[in-house]
Amino acid sequence: MLVGNRALLAEHGVSLPPKQLPERDAASETLVAHNGKLLGAIVVADSLRPEAREAIDALRRMHLVTVLLTGDAVSVAKSVAGTLGIVEVHADLLPEDKRAMVERLVKQGKVVAMVGDGINDAPALSEANVGVAMGSGTDVARESADVVLLGNNLARFVDTIAIARQTRRIIWQNFTGTIAVDTIGIVLAAFGFLNPLLAAFIHVASELIFILNSARLLPGAPHLTAAVPFPAYAQPKHG
Numbered sequence: 001m002l003v004g005n006r007a008l009l010a011e012h013g014v015s016l017p018p019k020q021l022p023e024r025d026a027a028s029e030t031l032v033a034h035n036g037k038l039l040g041a042i043v044v045a046d047s048l049r050p051e052a053r054e055a056i057d058a059l060r061r062m063h064l065v066t067v068l069l070t071g072d073a074v075s076v077a078k079s080v081a082g083t084l085g086i087v088e089v090h091a092d093l094l095p096e097d098k099r100a101m102v103e104r105l106v107k108q109g110k111v112v113a114m115v116g117d118g119i120n121d122a123p124a125l126s127e128a129n130v131g132v133a134m135g136s137g138t139d140v141a142r143e144s145a146d147v148v149l150l151g152n153n154l155a156r157f158v159d160t161i162a163i164a165r166q167t168r169r170i171i172w173q174n175f176t177g178t179i180a181v182d183t184i185g186i187v188l189a190a191f192g193f194l195n196p197l198l199a200a201f202i203h204v205a206s207e208l209i210f211i212l213n214s215a216r217l218l219p220g221a222p223h224l225t226a227a228v229p230f231p232a233y234a235q236p237k238h239g
Helices: 006-011 052-061 074-084 095-107 119-127 139-144 155-190 196-217
Strands: 002-004 027-034 037-045 065-069 088-090 113-116 130-134 147-149
Touching (some): 006 027, 052 065, 052 074, 065 074, 065 095, 074 088, 095 119, 113 119, 130 139, 147 155, 155 196
Parallel strands (some): 065 088, 113 130, 130 147
Antiparallel strands (some): 027 037
């Protein structure tokens, strides 16, 4: 008994007449053969996660380029990509192919975030600038990733990027504000306008402003939105 894709059966000399099996745009076929003869096919179709399209649209609004890397057949990958609005698709990939693709993007100077949950995603997760594993994924994927998201919801990945961008923006605001306050203090002191009482007031007031600015990241703060676009690539999973 031999079970696998067309390439595997062809390697073992199984005759596969063209168009013998029905073509399914959004399904993968697993062929079954015995004693060199094709017995039939098992067709498996994946259903998209309900939040997938919304997550991809949100990433696009953040000016992120999304690339679909999958081991599924080309027809399945194109069908999923068309539904999600993903332009760049790479299908029929082995784990090493995914890793090589991510490595090429990194060498091109791209900031690459790889999202995956399977054993086949582990090499690419470790190669990316930031590997993101879904909490419901395999142990190998979680161990290979830099970030593990709780649950299996792609919307959490979007929220993570939004929080990271907001955090970066607040850090730069506080850093810039500190430099500005210190510069003003030095100028005032140089011209004799800064007495100890005024210096203490400026120091305490500026620190309070920076703390309140950072407090916007606390839970319950207004919804975070991306503010500092940067190039990145992500692989959404489906099924």
